[in-house]
Amino acid sequence: MPWFDYLKPLADGAWITVQLTVFSTILGALLSFIFGIGKLSDNWAIRAISIAYIEVFRGTSLLVQLFWLYFALPIAGDAIGLDLRLPPVVAGVAALGLNIGAYGAEVVRGAIQAVTPSQYEAATALNFTSRQTLWKISLPQAIPEMMPSFGNLAVQNLKDTALASLISLGDLAFRAEQLRNYTQDSTTIYTIVLLMYFGMALVLTAMMRVLEASVGRWRGARS
Amino acid sequence: MSEPIIKFEKVVKSYGNYRVLNDLDFEVARGEKVTIIGPSGSGKSTVLRILMTLEKINGGVVSVGNEPLWHEKGPNGLIPAREAHLRKMRKQLGMVFQQFNLFPHMTVLRNLTEAPMSVLGLSKQDARERAEELLQLVGLSDQAQKFPNQLSGGQQQRVGIARALAMRPKVMLFDEPTSALDPELVGEVLNVIAKLAEEHDLTMLLVTHEMRFAREVSDRVCFFDQGNIKEQGTPDELFTNPREERTRAFLKAVLEG
Ligand SMILES: Nc1ncnc2c1ncn2[C@@H]1O[C@H](COP(=O)(O)OP(=O)(O)O)[C@@H](O)[C@H]1O
């Protein structure tokens, strides 16, 4: 097989990889904010749940989380009479999102805590409620600070999608492995795959840069 | 003296074993302009920060407008104030910080309209009109669309003053408003404060090291030392004829420094 014949199946796989990355990154970002803010809550129950989530998903490997959702959950569901079989895409997006969300939550928490105390004092002096202070004062200042770390996490997430091939999701890594089994042409195939992952990472990084610039415009403002 | 709007009674504030305020008794009358002077660490900022509810007290009672600030009425006497009570009391107070503490992610206009809209419930239109009047007062009408980091320190502090005034407080607290400024920018901020001091109804409590200015604008000057008022009086009394040795030494040091 000439090398360009690999492109079609690999591009199909890459498209799955892109979708996995996008959806799990969005899910992860949502979870990051929910549990990062939750960890700073005045309510101890919310704080405890947030800490538990963060520690469990940071403290166990993504592969195990993925297998647990895909293989163990249906069996656990069976035992209590529920059908908890997940389609591979759902299991993949969920595992990746939950995993990246746990790391993201720490980024969100750290960035909120890094807002200087004097900003909170000004907010108190103007009689903002704590909720208004979060939404209007601290988050808008914290979000630009989170962006570089979020960019790294998104790229990390893109690379982690390769693990999803282990639950037979037809992503780029899965297609590559299929082709290799069929043709034994490891060098060509994996060189193309390498370049494809790298290209996707470049695009993702560029997108995060644009996002970073747009949420932090006020920081660069100078006359 | 008419009924005080601010009253400290035997107020104690400590950090661990260290007593910052030591049974402080202190009153400010409605509309009075009071300057607090004193060496660094004597508790001047602490007095203002307690009033702005940024620091709790450890003993005594602080009243604003005849109502306890840090306490509220419970079934059996006074209990520590809860957030709702503090929110009600804070409406009467505005604060200007040494480091301005403007919101860096908001334009000047937004710095002035955000709290009136979301805290006081003003319409966008009303908040904007109020902001424009205040910008005119502090001489920054042409800077409304800039971000704080595009302004000089003096301009930023004038925005800080306007932002506090936008909430229409009865009492304005100034904590060394010009100490972070380059010398050539001090005047423009003091001019704005002097203009405010002409407002008959506004009560002002000002911590400063600008002695000449304190003398011009204040009705009364209090010299703080080691967490209490060592000496107080009209500017003339205190600056020309200080009774206490500590006051004399402090004034000498400041005026020569
Ligand atoms: N958060 C704090 N923890 C411990 N000590 C503090 C704290 N804030 C203020 N102090 C101490 O309280 C004293 C009075 O502080 P402050 O009211 O700021 O003095 P001033 O404004 O007169 O310089 C100082 O000795 C200061 O070190």
Ligand SMILES: [Mg+2]
């Ligand atoms: Mg001070």
